[in-house]
Amino acid sequence: MSFGLGHGRPLDPAPGWVGVSEEELPPLPDDILSDPRSGWIDPRNWFPDPRRPFELEIGSGKGTFLLQQAVLQPQTNFLGIEWAREFYTYAADRVRRRRTAGRLLNVRMLHTDASEFLHWRCPDTICRVVHLYFSDPWPKNRHHKKRVIQHRLLADVWRVLIPGGELRVVTDHADLWAWDMAHFEQWVGNRSRGVSEGQTLPHAREGPDAFIDPELLAGARSLVPAMPEAVRVRRAAMPAAPFDLLTFDRPESAGAGELVGTNFERKFREEGRAFHACTLRKRV
Ligand SMILES: C[S@@+](CC[C@H](N)C(=O)[O-])C[C@H]1O[C@@H](n2cnc3c(N)ncnc32)[C@H](O)[C@@H]1O
Numbered sequence: 001m002s003f004g005l006g007h008g009r010p011l012d013p014a015p016g017w018v019g020v021s022e023e024e025l026p027p028l029p030d031d032i033l034s035d036p037r038s039g040w041i042d043p044r045n046w047f048p049d050p051r052r053p054f055e056l057e058i059g060s061g062k063g064t065f066l067l068q069q070a071v072l073q074p075q076t077n078f079l080g081i082e083w084a085r086e087f088y089t090y091a092a093d094r095v096r097r098r099r100t101a102g103r104l105l106n107v108r109m110l111h112t113d114a115s116e117f118l119h120w121r122c123p124d125t126i127c128r129v130v131h132l133y134f135s136d137p138w139p140k141n142r143h144h145k146k147r148v149i150q151h152r153l154l155a156d157v158w159r160v161l162i163p164g165g166e167l168r169v170v171t172d173h174a175d176l177w178a179w180d181m182a183h184f185e186q187w188v189g190n191r192s193r194g195v196s197e198g199q200t201l202p203h204a205r206e207g208p209d210a211f212i213d214p215e216l217l218a219g220a221r222s223l224v225p226a227m228p229e230a231v232r233v234r235r236a237a238m239p240a241a242p243f244d245l246l247t248f249d250r251p252e253s254a255g256a257g258e259l260v261g262t263n264f265e266r267k268f269r270e271e272g273r274a275f276h277a278c279t280l281r282k283r284v
Pocket of ligand 1: 115
């Protein structure tokens with residue numbers, strides 16, 4: 001299916017310069033299961049200055065967040081990961097066209113499944129922020145396994161983040177939010193700071209209850225699969241509460257009244273939808 005994003009104009013993801021296609025990645029080694037590090041590649045090396053702080057976005061869509069934020073943070077390298085080929089190509093083409101006078105050399109786009117990339121390819125402690133904005137809700141129960149937030153992803157995000165690094169999440173979807181919180185509560189302590197924007201719940205509550213009506217959270221718990229054994233083992237080797245649950249700080253690029261200012265946020269805002277947002281910070 002084509003979304004017609006190019007409006008008839010050929011899109012150029014600028015391979016080797018902006019876009020990184022899945023085919024460019026080396027094959028996973030045969031002994032990957034016994035030696036997980038053998039599959040690692042360091043995406044920081046895809047940038048002119050790999051020593052700069054590194055942030056990645058899961059599901060960049062048309063790439064609007066990256067385009068807006070990367071010009072305001074030129075000393076940070078941003079990798080957008082998008083698994084839909086047309087959106088990856090469109091976003092990479094936008095970056096290519098705006099790369100004038102040295103701007104946006106700090107943005108690259110990768111065409112792959114971000115969950116698999118984090119799990120198999122990313123070395124430990126390389127990333128300062130993982131951005132996840134308006135993730136696909138997959139509302140049917142049988143499709144919940146396709147949602148980005150899963151226990152395995154949270155174990156991988158924790159591993160890949162630097163101490164103090166953050167997973168930042170925004171969604172419009174109430175059921176997905178409840179799903180996210182029902183996962184997060186197994187990874188965070190009771191400490192939390194206030195409530196997320198758009199929430200009208202009492203500020204006095206602590207932990208996930210400060211971010212979601214406890215009854216909705218209780219309802220979502222029954223839908224969340226048990227932590228897989230391999231993740232349980234990894235989780236047991238982490239601090240008791242690997243993350244703190246915090247309110248979401250708007251990036252500098254967000255416009256007036258916006259949380260992040262992505263394409264989906266703008267579309268949903270026009271429809272008058274409510275938003276939910278939070279930050280998970282890896283404990284130091
Ligand atoms: C609803 S769109 C939101 C796009 C953008 N973040 C925004 O707010 O406008 C979700 C995007 O995530 C992408 N996506 C979903 N799961 C993904 C995954 N596991 N890896 C990479 N991209 C993914 C989808 O293809 C889609 O472009």
